[in-house]
Amino acid sequence: MYRKINFVVPFLIFLLIVPATALCAGKERIKHLTSIVRDTETGRLGLLSGIFFDENRNRLYVTDTTNKRILAFDHDLNFVSEFNAGGALEAPTSLVRNSKGQFLVAEPTKRCVLFIDIGQRSVKPIDFSAVAEANSIYPGSIAVDSADNLYIVDKANQRILVFDADLRFDRQVLVKSGKGLSDVKIGLDGNIYALNTIDGSIRVFDSQGNPLLSFGKKGKEIGKFKFPIGLAVDRKGLIYVVDKHKHKVLAFNKRGEFLLEFSQLGWREGRLHYPSYIYVNKAGRIFIVDGGNCRISIFE
Amino acid sequence: MVRRKIHSAFFLFFCASISALLMADQAYAESTQVTFQKCLKCHPALGQQMASKGAHVPFKKLECSSCHNPHTSNYEHLVKEQIGKVCKSCHEGKKGVFDKKYSHSPFDEGACLKCHEPHSSNKRKLLVAERADLCFGCHAKKEVLSKKHKHDPVKKGKCLTCHSPHTSDHEAMLKRSLTQACASCHSKRIRSKEAKKSHGYYPIQDTKCTSCHNPHASNHNNLIKESSHKPFARKKCTQCHNPPRSTDPLGVKGGGMSVCTACHTSTEEDFRKVNTHVGQGVFCTNCHSPHSSDQAHMKKAKEAKMCTTCHEDTKERLRDKKNKHKHPSVMQGKCSDCHRPHGSNFRLLYGADEIATCTDADCHKRHATFTHPIGKDAIDPRSKAEITCITCHNLMGSRHDFSLRFDRKKELCIQCHKGY
Numbered sequence: 001m002y003r004k005i006n007f008v009v010p011f012l013i014f015l016l017i018v019p020a021t022a023l024c025a026g027k028e029r030i031k032h033l034t035s036i037v038r039d040t041e042t043g044r045l046g047l048l049s050g051i052f053f054d055e056n057r058n059r060l061y062v063t064d065t066t067n068k069r070i071l072a073f074d075h076d077l078n079f080v081s082e083f084n085a086g087g088a089l090e091a092p093t094s095l096v097r098n099s100k101g102q103f104l105v106a107e108p109t110k111r112c113v114l115f116i117d118i119g120q121r122s123v124k125p126i127d128f129s130a131v132a133e134a135n136s137i138y139p140g141s142i143a144v145d146s147a148d149n150l151y152i153v154d155k156a157n158q159r160i161l162v163f164d165a166d167l168r169f170d171r172q173v174l175v176k177s178g179k180g181l182s183d184v185k186i187g188l189d190g191n192i193y194a195l196n197t198i199d200g201s202i203r204v205f206d207s208q209g210n211p212l213l214s215f216g217k218k219g220k221e222i223g224k225f226k227f228p229i230g231l232a233v234d235r236k237g238l239i240y241v242v243d244k245h246k247h248k249v250l251a252f253n254k255r256g257e258f259l260l261e262f263s264q265l266g267w268r269e270g271r272l273h274y275p276s277y278i279y280v281n282k283a284g285r286i287f288i289v290d291g292g293n294c295r296i297s298i299f300e
Numbered sequence: 301m302v303r304r305k306i307h308s309a310f311f312l313f314f315c316a317s318i319s320a321l322l323m324a325d326q327a328y329a330e331s332t333q334v335t336f337q338k339c340l341k342c343h344p345a346l347g348q349q350m351a352s353k354g355a356h357v358p359f360k361k362l363e364c365s366s367c368h369n370p371h372t373s374n375y376e377h378l379v380k381e382q383i384g385k386v387c388k389s390c391h392e393g394k395k396g397v398f399d400k401k402y403s404h405s406p407f408d409e410g411a412c413l414k415c416h417e418p419h420s421s422n423k424r425k426l427l428v429a430e431r432a433d434l435c436f437g438c439h440a441k442k443e444v445l446s447k448k449h450k451h452d453p454v455k456k457g458k459c460l461t462c463h464s465p466h467t468s469d470h471e472a473m474l475k476r477s478l479t480q481a482c483a484s485c486h487s488k489r490i491r492s493k494e495a496k497k498s499h500g501y502y503p504i505q506d507t508k509c510t511s512c513h514n515p516h517a518s519n520h521n522n523l524i525k526e527s528s529h530k531p532f533a534r535k536k537c538t539q540c541h542n543p544p545r546s547t548d549p550l551g552v553k554g555g556g557m558s559v560c561t562a563c564h565t566s567t568e569e570d571f572r573k574v575n576t577h578v579g580q581g582v583f584c585t586n587c588h589s590p591h592s593s594d595q596a597h598m599k600k601a602k603e604a605k606m607c608t609t610c611h612e613d614t615k616e617r618l619r620d621k622k623n624k625h626k627h628p629s630v631m632q633g634k635c636s637d638c639h640r641p642h643g644s645n646f647r648l649l650y651g652a653d654e655i656a657t658c659t660d661a662d663c664h665k666r667h668a669t670f671t672h673p674i675g676k677d678a679i680d681p682r683s684k685a686e687i688t689c690i691t692c693h694n695l696m697g698s699r700h701d702f703s704l705r706f707d708r709k710k711e712l713c714i715q716c717h718k719g720y
Contacts, residue, residue, distance in 0.1 A: 037684035044676060044686070047574065047647055065574050066645070091574050091645060109572050109645070134556035138571070138578045156556070158580040180579070198610060218612075226613055245613035267682035267715075274648075291647060294685035 030251075030262045032270030033285065034077060036062070036296040041079040042071060048289045048296065050094040050106070050141075053281035060287070062296060063092040063105070070095060070105070077298065085116045088123040094277075096144040098165070104150055106139040113139050113152055115167060126150075130169040131161060141230070141277075145186040145207075153184050153194075160184050160194060162209075173209035177201075183277075187233045195241065200225035202239065202256065215256030216241070223250065223258035230289075232280040242278040242288060247271070249278065249288065249299075267293060336364045346419065355420035358390075366390070367418065384410015393466075400467035405619065407466045414438075415465070432457025447517035454516050462515065482509040500537045501544040512591040525592035532591045540590065552582055560584045573643030587641065604633030607641075614696050623697030625704075630696055638695075654688040664689075681716050 038045045046066020053060050058075040064082075068089045072080040085105075092114075094106040103116040104126070112125035128137055133156075140153035148165035158181050160173040173192060175181050180198030187193060190207040200218035205211055217224050227245035234240070237254040247265035249272075252258055263272045273292030280286050286299040339362075340347050350360055358366040367386050368378045380386055387410075392398070398407075406414040415434060416426045427434055432454070436444070444454060453461040462481050463473045474481045482490070483505075489495055490505060509515070512532070513523045520526070531539040540559050542551050552559045559582055561568040571578050579586055587606055588598045600606055608615035617623055618630070629637035638657055639649045650657045655675060659668035667689075672678075678687040685691075692712065694705045706712040714720055 035684075038686075047645075049574070093574060108574055108576070111572065134554065134581060135558070135578075135583075136556075138576070155576075156578050156580065156583070227611075245611075267680060273683070290683075293683035295683060 030260075030286070030299050032263075033298045033300045035269055035290075035298065036073065036077060038294070039079070042082075043067075045294050048291065048294065049092070049277065051277060051279040051287045051289060051296065052096050053279060053285075053287065054097045055282050056099060057097075057101070059097075061095055061097065061103075062289075063095050065091050065093055068092065070103070083118070085114070085123045086121070088114060088116070094139075094141045096142055096150070098144055098148040098150075100148070104142060104144070106142050106152070108139055111136055111138060113142060113150075126163065126167050128169070131172070133157060137161070140181070141183040143184050143186050145190060146188070151184050151186060151192065153181055155181060160192060160209075171209065173205055175203055177214070178203055182228075183230045185231055185233050187237060188235055189237070193231055193233055193239065195228055195231040197228055200228055202228075202231060202241065202252075204256075213256055215252065222261065225250070229276055230278040232278045232286070234280045234284055235282050240278055240280060240286060242272075242275045244274055244276060244291075247273060247275065249275075249286070262299070263297075270297070270299075272297065336362050336370075339364050339370075349420040352420045352422065354422055354424075354426060356418060356426060359419045382410050383412055387412045387416075398467050400469045402469070402471065402473055403467045404465060404473055409619070430457070432459060435459045444517045448519045449521065449523055450517040451515055451523060478508045478510060479506050482515075500535060502537060502541070502549055503544075507550070511589060514594060518594075525589075526594045527598065528592040529590055529598060555581065557582055557584055560590075567642065570640070570642035573640075574645045575647075575649055576643030577641060578643070602633055603635050604630075607635045617694075617697040620697060622699045624699060625701060626697045627695035627703060654690055658689040 036042075044067070046064050048062060049065045050063040051060070059080070060073040060075075060077065062071045062073070063069075064071055068087075068091065069082045069084045070089070070092060071082045074080050085103075089105065090107055091109040092105045093108055096104050098104070101119070103114075103118070105114045105116060107114055107125075110125070112128070114123055114125055116123050131137065135156035137152075137154050138156035140155045142153070143151045145151070149170070150163040150167065152161040152163070154161050154172075158175055158178065160175065160181075162170045162173065164170045173194075175194050175196065178194065178196030178199055178201050180196050181194060182197040183195040185193045191212065192205040192207065192209070194203045194205070195201075196203070200216050201214055202216040203211060204213040216228070218226065220226075225241065225243050225246070227243060228241045228250075229244040230242045232240045238259070239252045239254075239256070241250045241252070242248075243250060246261075248261045248263050250258065250261045263270065265271065265273060267273060271293075272288065272290050274290075275288050275297075276291040277289035278286065279288075284300055288297045288299070290297045340350075346359075349355060350362075358364075364370070367380060369380050370378065373379060375382060381389075384407075388398075406412070413428075415428060417428055418426075421427060423430055429437060444450070453459070462475060464475050465473075468474060470477050470481075472478075476484060495504065512525065514525050515523070518524060518526065531537070537544070540552050542549055542553065557568075557571075567584075570576075577583070577586070582590075584590075585600075587600055589600050590598075593599060595602060604618070608618065618626070627638075629635075635641070638651065640651050641649070644650060646653055646657075648654075652660070655668065658664050668674075672687070672692070674687050674689065674691075676686055679685070680687050680691055692705060693703045695703050698704060700707050700712075702708070704712055706715060
């Protein structure tokens with residue numbers, strides 16, 4: 001009997017310790033890498049809005065809305081250059097770069113999305129004339145898929161506008177049941193991920209706009225949102241949502257089940273203060289616009 | 301062999317300890333019957349209350365330990381737990397009753413004693429006051445009772461005709477949805493010829509009456525709210541709506557904000573900003589009433605109430621009693637003193653950058669000249685961002701003087717000045 005007890009006690013301890021270790025290990029999986037802050041090269045950083053990582057050229061682009069410019073950083077996050085498209089940028093927010101190296105930049109104050117071809121020295125707004133509208137289009141976040149199709153959040157009409165690689169209007173995806181559409185990202189599988197801030201829901205559509213999945217709720221409990229403002233999808237299909245009022249990032253699996261959350265309110269490196277945008281590149285680096293701290297926080 | 305003996309001894313000691321604990325607990329439980337009689341020796345006034353008709357059942361049965369710990373407690377009056385938890389331990393409510401979308405803030409905060417007496421009361425349900433007096437203790441008594449015309453249940457103090465006191469699935473803690481709440485008494489009137497005529501022959505059956513009528517009181521006939529949108533006052537419904545006999549009579553012309561900006565032309569410019577409250581359809585009506593209102597600028601509700609419907613983090617800060625220090629505008633519920641409700645090119649929808657917002661001519665002008673270094677040359681060593689007023693102050697509510705984020709005598713300065 002005593003031998004049994006001698007065996008059972010360590011076994012029970014083992015059962016307790018193993019899950020605890022696994023949980024701790026889960027938390028340690030995401031760590032703060034570094035931050036992009038103002039320095040002599042970048043100068044004063046204003047209101048930072050959008051982030052895009054160009055996988056083909058290994059370049060990180062950040063929009064500095066206040067200073068009307070786009071900042072470029074190399075793979076090691078060293079500042080490379082800045083440009084303002086010949087003074088055409090007025091208040092750039094979200095941005096993407098397609099496989100041809102052309103930039104597409106949302107300009108909400110002008111109510112347009114600018115097409116910038118640096119090689120051709122060409123800057124022109126995308127033609128919205130084929131889009132039916134109740135309210136004039138208010139471009140929020142934009143995203144691009146592997147076929148260079150462009151997806152634009154139209155905040156004023158609760159929908160996602162899809163333009164083909166030649167920037168001709170193709171179709172719209174209505175996010176009917178959500179409230180406060182704020183962000184869109186495209187998964188490697190071509191699925192469209194849309195985030196609604198006001199009702200705290202995430203809607204997943206297939207590439208044709210057919211609804212596949214809906215999840216996410218507002219609440220104080222762990223795994224629920226207070227004010228989700230941006231989302232990102234990594235190459236494994238994990239969905240990261242940045243919550244502006246929780247000052248955290250929440251991660252969900254493909255089925256929308258909550259996995260973990262990281263970071264907290266703060267000013268020091270690795271903490272967030274009113275974060276406003278999130279982007280994940282193929283290498284798994286998580287870039288967050290940490291608005292209150294006026295920096296880009298990078299986790300991996 | 302020796303190990304076995306040690307194990308046996310340890311096992312016996314463990315069993316003996318458990319038995320001793322169980323016996324002690326039983327002895328304490330038996331002794332309580334006698335002990336609680338003694339409570340009345342020191343608290344004689346409770347004896348009279350105990351005899352009253354409306355005494356709380358555990359109190360009547362002298363089961364003081366249901367709520368109190370006779371020895372020590374972390375809570376006032378030696379209550380065992382936070383009041384809300386103590387009450388809910390017995391008053392769980394029928395399944396789902398307390399688990400609804402909306403809840404009355406005292407209920408939410410567990411402040412049951414705001415409305416109920418814990419021991420006895422000569423009012424129903426152990427209430428602290430009668431009917432309307434109870435509700436008007438918090439809810440705008442002057443605003444309602446000073447008006448010329450009052451809704452009949454309000455006049456009679458029967459607030460619970462329309463509202464639920466604890467939780468509700470409907471906004472404004474209504475027992476039914478806004479449309480059903482009015483129709484439950486006024487269905488005949490809503491369908492009458494007179495009503496059809498006065499509403500321009502628009503189908504009003506399933507509309508929200510409170511869009512035009514104040515459900516409590518008003519100085520205008522038919523409880524119409526105090527100020528009216530000009531087209532509404534002139535009964536020019538078709539200026540915004542489709543004609544009453546069209547296929548979609550309640551639909552608005554154009555289906556978007558253009559119905560508003562056709563007249564309010566300058567407002568459209570407010571939404572050509574980086575951060576805006578732009579939304580779907582006629583989103584202006586998210587905050588403004590298109591017919592009539594009791595608030596300035598035809599707002600749907602008081603400014604702070606309206607803003608905190610979505611900005612729940614601010615609501616939490618405002619409600620937290622420990623956050624005693626708030627900006628005066630916050631205390632007055634004037635969010636728009638600093639924030640631009642339509643849109644802004646600045647962070648947090650400020651009217652200008654943070655320092656300019658605080659130090660403009662009417663407010664903290666002097667501060668711009670003598671304060672701790674702020675602005676482009678003052679860098680927060682923690683974040684490497686520029687130091688502004690809100691680096692140190694949290695104006696929405698703080699437990700520290702001057703709405704500081706940290707205690708100025710302890711933690712504030714050493715956040716950055718580590719050497720001290």
